Amino acid sequence: MTRRLMEGSEAMAEAAIAAGCRFFAGYPMTPFTELLEGFAKRLPESGGACINAESELEAVGMAWGAVATGARAATGSTGQGLSLMQESFSEITRAELPLVIFNMARGQGDYYQSTRGGGHGDYRHIVLAPADAQEAVELTQLAFDLADRWRNPVLIYGDYLIAHANESVDITPRTYPPLPPKDWAVDGTLGGSGESRTVNPLGVDKKSLGIDPEGLWNRLQEKHERIECEEVRVETGFTEDAELVVVAFGSVGRFVRHVVREMRADGLKVGFVRPITLWPFPSEAVAAAAHAAGRVAVLEQNAGQMIDDVRLAVLGAAPVVAIGGISTDRSGFGVGDLLNPAAVRGRIEGALSTGGNFR
Amino acid sequence: MSDILPTSAPPSVPAKKIAGFKPDLLMKENHNLCPGCGEPVALRKLLEAIEAVGAQERTIGVIGIGCYTSFGSGIDVDLVQALHGRAPSVATGVKRMRPETLVFTLQGDGDMVNEGLQEVIHTAARGESVTCVLLNNGVFGETGGHMTATTVLGQRTKNSLEGRDAGYHGYPILIGDLLAQLEGTAYAARGSVHDAASVMATGRMLRRALETQEKGLGFSFVEVLTMCPTGWFIPTAEGPDYLDKVMGSVHTVGELKRKAHD
Numbered sequence: 001m002t003r004r005l006m007e008g009s010e011a012m013a014e015a016a017i018a019a020g021c022r023f024f025a026g027y028p029m030t031p032f033t034e035l036l037e038g039f040a041k042r043l044p045e046s047g048g049a050c051i052n053a054e055s056e057l058e059a060v061g062m063a064w065g066a067v068a069t070g071a072r073a074a075t076g077s078t079g080q081g082l083s084l085m086q087e088s089f090s091e092i093t094r095a096e097l098p099l100v101i102f103n104m105a106r107g108q109g110d111y112y113q114s115t116r117g118g119g120h121g122d123y124r125h126i127v128l129a130p131a132d133a134q135e136a137v138e139l140t141q142l143a144f145d146l147a148d149r150w151r152n153p154v155l156i157y158g159d160y161l162i163a164h165a166n167e168s169v170d171i172t173p174r175t176y177p178p179l180p181p182k183d184w185a186v187d188g189t190l191g192g193s194g195e196s197r198t199v200n201p202l203g204v205d206k207k208s209l210g211i212d213p214e215g216l217w218n219r220l221q222e223k224h225e226r227i228e229c230e231e232v233r234v235e236t237g238f239t240e241d242a243e244l245v246v247v248a249f250g251s252v253g254r255f256v257r258h259v260v261r262e263m264r265a266d267g268l269k270v271g272f273v274r275p276i277t278l279w280p281f282p283s284e285a286v287a288a289a290a291h292a293a294g295r296v297a298v299l300e301q302n303a304g305q306m307i308d309d310v311r312l313a314v315l316g317a318a319p320v321v322a323i324g325g326i327s328t329d330r331s332g333f334g335v336g337d338l339l340n341p342a343a344v345r346g347r348i349e350g351a352l353s354t355g356g357n358f359r
Numbered sequence: 360m361s362d363i364l365p366t367s368a369p370p371s372v373p374a375k376k377i378a379g380f381k382p383d384l385l386m387k388e389n390h391n392l393c394p395g396c397g398e399p400v401a402l403r404k405l406l407e408a409i410e411a412v413g414a415q416e417r418t419i420g421v422i423g424i425g426c427y428t429s430f431g432s433g434i435d436v437d438l439v440q441a442l443h444g445r446a447p448s449v450a451t452g453v454k455r456m457r458p459e460t461l462v463f464t465l466q467g468d469g470d471m472v473n474e475g476l477q478e479v480i481h482t483a484a485r486g487e488s489v490t491c492v493l494l495n496n497g498v499f500g501e502t503g504g505h506m507t508a509t510t511v512l513g514q515r516t517k518n519s520l521e522g523r524d525a526g527y528h529g530y531p532i533l534i535g536d537l538l539a540q541l542e543g544t545a546y547a548a549r550g551s552v553h554d555a556a557s558v559m560a561t562g563r564m565l566r567r568a569l570e571t572q573e574k575g576l577g578f579s580f581v582e583v584l585t586m587c588p589t590g591w592f593i594p595t596a597e598g599p600d601y602l603d604k605v606m607g608s609v610h611t612v613g614e615l616k617r618k619a620h621d
């Protein structure tokens with residue numbers, strides 16, 4: 001294991017390439033730009049290609065074409081750019097293509113966008129939310145494995161801090177269990193007629209007489225239910241005897257973990273749950289912690305989005321209160337006053353002191 | 360032009376197949392496009408051109424959304440189905456990962472010139488080594504005959520009922536001429552399928568475009584004017600003439616650019 005001090009974006013690009021990513025396309029936007037730069041610098045020397053696309057629409061289209069050939073490929077932006085890509089995301093999911101998507105978000109206001117899907121139709125993306133650069137490296141590598149395993153897009157929810165902070169990371173390639181062969185990809189060799197293939201979002205093959213949307217959607221739903229059972233990832237701390245459990249994800253989750261440890265050292269009975277997969281959401285872990293503690297606080301850097309999933313998990317068994325909120329400096333890049341241990345502690349102590357009355 | 364059989368009454372003698380026009384790279388005998396549609400003819404010439412350059416075992420096609428989309432499950436080369444307007448960027452990703460293959464897109468005028476204009480322009484400007492094929496019938500055929508960016512002045516469509524009026528609807532885009540101006544474009548041509556000679560000439564253009572790609576000269580483009588009697592609201596038999604005289608007088612047929620070709 002070798003650790004290096006690196007900027008998060010650069011580390012994520014390197015991790016993706018170490019995981020076999022050979023194609024990337026994107027359009028600059030803060031705080032995603034450095035990730036694009038990382039790919040632009042390193043992909044050509046690894047035998048791949050990185051294209052500075054004309055817009056996010058073209059970026060996702062190019063990545064779509066690349067994954068259709070069986071290559072590992074990714075695209076990304078901030079939530080704004082991802083808004084432009086949503087039509088393609090829906091259809092790429094329906095075409096069951098293993099695309100990896102990076103959202104280097106401006107704060108946490110894109111929780112709904114990533115977990116509900118901003119596009120049309122019934123679909124889900126696996127959403128991984130790292131709390132720091134090292135976890136971002138690990139989840140980047142995992143993302144390519146999960147995408148291939150499930151033939152489903154995987155989205156990594158990063159942010160300004162993860163993108164720009166320099167941290168010590170280890171980018172040794174991980175190994176995973178063997179994957180199924182890509183017997184659906186097109187390489188051009190099967191025409192006339194080695195039984196040519198078609199990669200499409202309609203669920204048809206070359207022998208199909210028409211389309212069967214209901215059949216396709218039911219098959220996808222069944223797959224998504226299996227993902228929900230098998231791919232939940234979560235970190236919990238001090239939940240056994242906590243009187244208040246705080247739920248937070250991403251960089252905010254990192255602050256909460258730190259503050260909860262400090263408060264524990266001061267004898268305060270708080271715990272935390274940090275969802276690592278935002279979808280599938282770790283409902284069981286949240287419910288168990290809520291039952292034990294009897295009170296739940298959600299600290300997220302938005303007007304209240306993940307709190308819906310927390311409430312669905314808790315199902316009325318414990319009061320759930322929002323202690324986060326919109327917090328950004330004048331840059332608008334999502335680094336506000338809330339990203340500060342003292343501020344986080346203030347919010348958690350406030351929730352603790354209100355006793356059981358959370359209204 | 361030879362006499363056209365009346366279509367108002369059933370034929371007195373059953374139809375008889377006089378020649379096989381199905382290219383080897385088409386797996387189905389029948390299609391469900393309208394009688395008199397020009398798209399199947401253009402597609403046939405494209406598939407024949409792929410065979411002519413001997414690329415059937417190293418070709419990947421990317422198909423847009425329009426009437427021709429229903430051929431997707433019948434064409435015997437590897438395919439990727441793209442969204443409306445997005446085929447050129449998808450083709451770019453395909454080509455970059457599989458540089459040894461022949462990559463083409465198949466798009467309509469609504470798909471390429473309306474929804475995805477920026478895609479094809481940038482793909483050409485990058486000199487991307489792909490061949491984009493446009494089936495230009497001057498309407499959204501699939502949705503039932505609506506105006507597109509290539510609809511000619513005076514043409515009646517469902518949303519230009521009194522005919523396309525420059526003052527109200529603006530002017531048509533001559534996409535082939537526009538793409539020909541770009542440095543990255545190595546080959547650009549506009550063909551038609553309104554009679555046998557134009558069909559043959561279109562076949563030669565498609566072949567030259569594919570050869571341009573094979574030689575790695577840059578982006579190649581063939582626009583094929585196709586009949587859409589349904590979307591033009593005219594009798595099927597009048598389609599070829601309308602194509603030649605009305606569309607063809609604005610979108611003029613011929614080679615538009617041939618850069619460093621043999």
Ligand SMILES: Cc1ncc(C[n+]2csc(CCOP(=O)(O)OP(=O)(O)O)c2C)c(N)n1
Pocket residue numbers: 398424425426427443466467468469470471494496498499500501502507
């Ligand atoms: C984003 C999007 N908008 C609209 C449509 C609906 N739509 C399907 S086909 C089509 C028009 C196709 O016209 P063209 O590309 O000229 O092909 P043609 O049918 O004439 O062959 C439209 C508008 C769509 N599929 N996707």
Ligand code: SF4
Pocket residue numbers: 391392393395396397398426496500501586587588589590
């Ligand atoms: S509507 Fe027009 S383009 Fe579509 S199949 Fe009919 S004739 Fe062809």
Ligand SMILES: [Mg+2]
Pocket residue numbers: 425467468469494495496497498499500507
């Ligand atoms: Mg059309």
